[in-house]
Amino acid sequence: MPNKNEHLTKANKAKRDEFYTQLTDIEKELRHYKDHFKDKVVFCNCDDPRISNFFHYFSYNFEKLGLKKLITTCYKNQNMDLFSQNDSERAVYLEYTGGMSGDNVPDPEQIGLKELQGDGDFRSKECIDLLKQSDIVVTNPPFSLFREYVAQLIEYDKKFLIIGHQNAITYKETFNLIATNKIWLGYGFNRNCAHFINRHYVDYASDADHKEGMIRVSGVQWFTNIDISKRHEEMILFKTYNPEDYPTYDNCDAIEVSRTVEIPMDYKGAMGVPITFLNKYNPDQFEILGLDDHNLVYPEWRGRGPELNGKTIYRRIIIRNKRL
Numbered sequence: 001m002p003n004k005n006e007h008l009t010k011a012n013k014a015k016r017d018e019f020y021t022q023l024t025d026i027e028k029e030l031r032h033y034k035d036h037f038k039d040k041v042v043f044c045n046c047d048d049p050r051i052s053n054f055f056h057y058f059s060y061n062f063e064k065l066g067l068k069k070l071i072t073t074c075y076k077n078q079n080m081d082l083f084s085q086n087d088s089e090r091a092v093y094l095e096y097t098g099g100m101s102g103d104n105v106p107d108p109e110q111i112g113l114k115e116l117q118g119d120g121d122f123r124s125k126e127c128i129d130l131l132k133q134s135d136i137v138v139t140n141p142p143f144s145l146f147r148e149y150v151a152q153l154i155e156y157d158k159k160f161l162i163i164g165h166q167n168a169i170t171y172k173e174t175f176n177l178i179a180t181n182k183i184w185l186g187y188g189f190n191r192n193c194a195h196f197i198n199r200h201y202v203d204y205a206s207d208a209d210h211k212e213g214m215i216r217v218s219g220v221q222w223f224t225n226i227d228i229s230k231r232h233e234e235m236i237l238f239k240t241y242n243p244e245d246y247p248t249y250d251n252c253d254a255i256e257v258s259r260t261v262e263i264p265m266d267y268k269g270a271m272g273v274p275i276t277f278l279n280k281y282n283p284d285q286f287e288i289l290g291l292d293d294h295n296l297v298y299p300e301w302r303g304r305g306p307e308l309n310g311k312t313i314y315r316r317i318i319i320r321n322k323r324l
Contacts, residue, residue, distance in 0.1 A: 023053040038066035043134035048074035049108040091120025166219040186222030194220040237265035249306040272316035
């Protein structure tokens with residue numbers, strides 16, 4: 001059977017990053033951030049307003065959220081790196097300031113689509129100029145350009161809520177931002193899986209998960225730097241440390257914790273936990289020391305992780321309990 005994440009590899013190579021987000025997934029996540037949008041300019045810079053559910057959400061809820069302006073841009077549909085399903089010789093953008101929604105989603109054509117001089121790439125000068133005008137960026141950027149995309153947001157000091165694959169956590173650039181509390185995970189998708197509208201890939205999901213015209217992608221996350229209550233929820237610890245259940249690694253002074261829920265409540269030293277720990281990470285409760293092959297405290301690992309009984313343990317984040 002083909003690898004369920006094979007399409008992600010193809011997307012990285014062919015740059016066919018056409019993973020269109022469902023409105024229900026956007027609504028589910030955005031309901032936690034509503035207080036952050038009042039009097040703000042929202043920029044969706046990977047979204048054709050004619051088909052984007054991000055445009056749908058923000059234009060329909062423009063008055064409810066108290067937005068100042070909504071800007072959307074999309075890459076022209078004359079390249080493999082598509083952000084739009086519409087055939088267009090020129091990239092387009094839209095600026096909406098409210099007053100046209102009523103009980104319906106505003107018609108982009110009625111609002112007034114404008115043509116960009118360039119191709120609409122988020123890295124183009126035109127799009128960067130629009131980015132400078134914005135307060136919050138919300139979109140599903142191309143997975144294959146995630147590093148560049150986040151770097152731009154950090155460079156221009158923008159608040160953001162974006163979708164990415166959890167593999168991005170292991171990028172050195174992304175992990176350093178996480179470890180220094182400049183980016184964190186949002187509330188997320190059910191079981192870290194999302195169904196995206198697509199037209200390029202075959203969905204190998206089980207019968208129970210298969211949805212016509214969609215593809216299920218596992219390991220999908222919301223990444224943000226907007227403060228949310230989830231980030232400050234205390235993780236309840238109930239296990240106590242003993243050397244039998246929590247062996248020390250062969251190559252470093254840290255113990256193995258194979259499941260986040262089993263973090264011992266009374267251990268003061270370094271602990272190796274799975275990447276999924278970040279879904280529960282509270283920076284007031286824990287300190288992140290590093291991630292295996294690009295570690296802040298064990299640089300000698302270089303390309304490998306902690307070892308236990310002569311075997312390398314897969315992808316461990318090294319943490320310490322700050323309460324102790």
